[in-house]
Amino acid sequence: MEIKYKLYPYPVLSSYSDDYTAGSFDVSIDVVRDGYDLRVNFLTMLNCDSLQDCISQGTAKFVYHLECAQTGFRTVVQTDKVNHVYTLSNKVVNGKLQICSFIVATDDLKGYASSDFHEDYQGGTFDIEAGCVLAVGKMVKVDISKDTDDLANTPSIFNIIKNSDESCKQMLVDMSQRKIIIKLPLSDFYSYKVLSSTPSTFSILNSLTVLPALVYVLEELKGLSIQDRSESSDTLWYKVLSNTLLTQFDCNIESEEFNNQNCLVLAQKLINNPVADSFTFLTSSFGVAGGDEL
Template sequence: MDIKYRLYPYPVLASFNDDYNSSKFHVNAECVLDGFDICINYSVELENDQIRELIAKGKACIVFHLESARTGYREARETDKLNGKIVIKDSVLNGDLSFCPFIIAKENIPGYFNNDFNEDYTEPFNFEKGYLIAIGNQMVWPITKNNIDLLNSSSPFKIGLNPDETISNMVVDFESQPKIRILLSAKDLSCYINMKNTPELKSILNSAVVVPALMYVLSELKQCEDMETAFGSLSWYLSIKESYLKNFKKDITVDLANENVFELAQKMLKTPINDAFEDLTTLGGHGDDEEDDDNEI
């Protein structure tokens, strides 16, 4: 969607007209890659007390229209916050991402008059629900995806049988190993093999097996004083290091200390837990109409 410089039958706050005398609606935004997510960090400059009051009372809202023409992605995000973040899965984007900010009426606003109207406007207006109150500055960002998927054919993980039959729990072995070895009991491995080629179960299996394994490895790396010396020659470490650099624009030897490994492991594996819940719903899960007050299990 492109913002059109057009005339409206009522006053609209915009940079391309003079319907308001000294008011301002401008959005500062940056588009950054965060793993397999595209994040838009925004800050709204809104210089008009009466419009700000409409938003505060829920009569109006800020809307960000997002569109990627090449993929057919189109979405409107509504907020009453002047500062925030919008997160979009990179899988729905390709080519340019268009970002258009607006302020719209959420309900009918009869007899609206703004003290900063141009002197040509002397009478109040009846704003209907959906009317544009303000139009901001459009931005377009090229989306270039060169992510490294740790779950692809060159994955640093290898799932196999634990030779110790006395151990029933999952074991993660990575020290001095070319790949992160996830060892399962014979029973668990048999179940995994039977299910791994079922598309609807892939994200569920990754959430149950690979995510905790990566969390454990990241936790160990985080505590390591010199991870380059300890693991620099191992292929699994090089894969994780490269993924961290390309997907997050960060150096694992410097920045890992400040990361939440629970969140990071999910992001590095394309957030399979979110997909797992969707797949479980498809496979037969359902939500109760009545929820527990504390949402306890």
């Protein structure tokens, strides 16, 4: 969404108009990585008593419009706080993320006036409907680059194969190879192959295979001394896993602090929370409303 220079039938506070001779509205926007997600920090600087009164009285809010043209993502964030944090899933954005800032009326304003109006408007009042823009801030463009070694990309460090031992009916994990080998019983493997041809099932398949395998590997590493962990450093899976933990989650696999990690929680974060996506897919597929308390 590009902010266009626009004329309104009432005064609007902006950098490109003189509707207000005094006052200012600006927003500092900082986007930082939070694992695979993005944390957008908003800090609003509003110098206008009349608009500040609207915010305090609940008749207006700070509104941030986020849009990514490449993915088609679009959302609106509303708040009455000058400091606000919004967590954005890395799955929904790629390339350029545009963020526009506004103050918007949330209730009808009857007889709105401001001492900061231009002299042409002094002494006048305006009836402004809910949803109308009261102030326009700057637009910020953020470059969103994605890590090609994202562990949610299953082929990166996992290899799912059939177990040649037909007597084994359980999934097994082998972490002694270049990649982490997930061995499935024969019938499960062929079921996996059929389902993996449908992209919408990926989150379910990852929940059934990759997630428990990753929990197993993390628990095994926790049980080793730091020196013994580094003995796997020549394998692809260890390089990718340790690099992702360090760069995305500030977690050093070769430190004592790693022993305090909850492996189940960490594994879900590493592969972009497939359990949540699985429940979303299943509830939508079967027409069931999710989120209700039993």
